[in-house]
Amino acid sequence: MMEIKLVKNILDANDRLAEDNKKAFEAAGTTVINMIGSPGSGKTSLILRTIEKLKDKCGIQVIEGDIASSIDAQTIAGKGIDALQINTEGECHLDANMIRQAVRSFELKPGLLFIENVGNLVCPAEFEIGEDFKVTVLSVPEGHDKPYKYPLVFSKSTAVVLTKCDLMPYIDFEMDTFISGIRSLNPNCRLFVVSSKTGEGIDEWASWLEGLRRR
Amino acid sequence: MMEIKLVKNILDANDRLAEDNKKAFEAAGTTVINMIGSPGSGKTSLILRTIEKLKDKCGIQVIEGDIASSIDAQTIAGKGIDALQINTEGECHLDANMIRQAVRSFELKPGLLFIENVGNLVCPAEFEIGEDFKVTVLSVPEGHDKPYKYPLVFSKSTAVVLTKCDLMPYIDFEMDTFISGIRSLNPNCRLFVVSSKTGEGIDEWASWLEGLRRR
Numbered sequence: 001m002m003e004i005k006l007v008k009n010i011l012d013a014n015d016r017l018a019e020d021n022k023k024a025f026e027a028a029g030t031t032v033i034n035m036i037g038s039p040g041s042g043k044t045s046l047i048l049r050t051i052e053k054l055k056d057k058c059g060i061q062v063i064e065g066d067i068a069s070s071i072d073a074q075t076i077a078g079k080g081i082d083a084l085q086i087n088t089e090g091e092c093h094l095d096a097n098m099i100r101q102a103v104r105s106f107e108l109k110p111g112l113l114f115i116e117n118v119g120n121l122v123c124p125a126e127f128e129i130g131e132d133f134k135v136t137v138l139s140v141p142e143g144h145d146k147p148y149k150y151p152l153v154f155s156k157s158t159a160v161v162l163t164k165c166d167l168m169p170y171i172d173f174e175m176d177t178f179i180s181g182i183r184s185l186n187p188n189c190r191l192f193v194v195s196s197k198t199g200e201g202i203d204e205w206a207s208w209l210e211g212l213r214r215r
Numbered sequence: 216m217m218e219i220k221l222v223k224n225i226l227d228a229n230d231r232l233a234e235d236n237k238k239a240f241e242a243a244g245t246t247v248i249n250m251i252g253s254p255g256s257g258k259t260s261l262i263l264r265t266i267e268k269l270k271d272k273c274g275i276q277v278i279e280g281d282i283a284s285s286i287d288a289q290t291i292a293g294k295g296i297d298a299l300q301i302n303t304e305g306e307c308h309l310d311a312n313m314i315r316q317a318v319r320s321f322e323l324k325p326g327l328l329f330i331e332n333v334g335n336l337v338c339p340a341e342f343e344i345g346e347d348f349k350v351t352v353l354s355v356p357e358g359h360d361k362p363y364k365y366p367l368v369f370s371k372s373t374a375v376v377l378t379k380c381d382l383m384p385y386i387d388f389e390m391d392t393f394i395s396g397i398r399s400l401n402p403n404c405r406l407f408v409v410s411s412k413t414g415e416g417i418d419e420w421a422s423w424l425e426g427l428r429r430r
Contacts, residue, residue: 038253038254038255038334038336038357039253039336039357039358039361039364039365040253040353040354040356040357040358040361041357066364067337067364067365067366067367068363068364068365068366069360069363069364071360071363071364090367092307092335092337092338118337119253119336119337119364119365120307120335120336120337120338121253121254121334121335122282122307122333122334122335122338123307123335123337123338138255139255139356141255141354141356141379141382142253142254142255142256143254143255145284145286146254146255148283148284148286149254149281149282149283149284149286149334150254150282150283150334151282151283152282152305164356166385167356167382167385167386170381170382170385171382
């Protein structure tokens with residue numbers, strides 16, 4: 001019982017900090033997208049492709065969450081984009097307090113802020129960080145059964161991006177089963193099918209993001 | 216401070232239960248392999264291929280850990296193998312208590328017991344369940360940088376199985392970088408490169424497993 005209470009308190013405390021973050025984002029005119037997916041699902045590549053499409057149209061900033069290393073933030077900063085690395089040092093998800101601390105050392109700008117969560121399809125879905133939208137990033141090689149096995153993240157996401165669609169010819173991916181799984185959890189969820197390698201589907205995804213901006 | 220203490224107590228309590236599980240496995244002559252990898256890394260397909268190779272040579276049992284659904288245990292039971300599904304109902308990893316309860320409703324047999332952990336490259340590495348060996352399962356599409364970003368599971372594993380090697384021609388996977396990452400964390404770790412689709416590398420992996428048996 002003790003454990004359950006503590007977990008509840010932690011989540012309550014996290015939610016309060018997330019609300020504070022949200023107010024800070026709103027005040028700065030920043031729309032925040034929490035990108036959640038497994039290791040290697042293609043989150044960073046998708047952000048890089050999106051930067052190419054949108055950097056001349058709106059402000060873009062990126063916070064990278066990783067357990068270790070700063071490979072991803074370095075890659076993004078190399079494109080001339082404000083990028084901040086959070087190393088969670090073992091923690092399997094970002095939480096609102098990490099984002100609060102990160103944002104203190106970061107000048108929020110109007111436009112889009114992508115927060116790439118730790119590579120994990122499970123735990124990040126439980127922690128609000130003050131985002132406007134959660135997006136699930138799943139790659140074709142991970143398989144069409146994932147909405148059935150990891151329902152929480154799909155049920156909480158405003159959009160699902162199915163990445164690496166260039167690999168579709170080499171993989172038994174049942175699109176109908178995948179879509180039915182998402183629809184049963186989250187009927188209004190948007191689905192984008194993209195390849196960051198070939199650029200397929202990126203225009204549609206980028207246009208949708210443009211429409212999410214506050215200003 | 217309170218949180219840190221509690222986490223330590225939980226891990227201590229888990230380790231004690233894991234020791235009990237280990238004794239039960241030893242007494243039954245069961246060698247237990249804890250299979251850890253992201254969603255869609257190919258854990259179940261690898262277990263199915265391994266069953267084909269070894270089922271006439273030694274006893275095989277499987278425990279499937281998933282947050283939701285019993286898709287995997289049904290698939291494995293369909294091959295005539297003892298299979299038990301654990302649904303963690305939201306928990307992102309298996310722990311020793313879950314395994315203890317599962318084993319009570321399961322007649323342990325001499326041979327190999329594969330425990331497929333929840334699809335997650337992070338949290339399962341922190342929880343001992345009484346296994347003899349941890350094996351990291353990573354697929355080629357997840358990328359060569361994963362040992363650098365998720366070091367714990369690679370450092371604790373006796374072997375790494377790189378799956379979906381049939382996709383190598385379509386993906387920029389730098390094998391040297393991957394191997395260096397593993398070696399720097401875990402110099403004695405075995406590496407198997409396999410495709411459950413084509414069968415490549417499965418013989419070597421299966422032979423290694425055969426050598427792990429207690430009797």
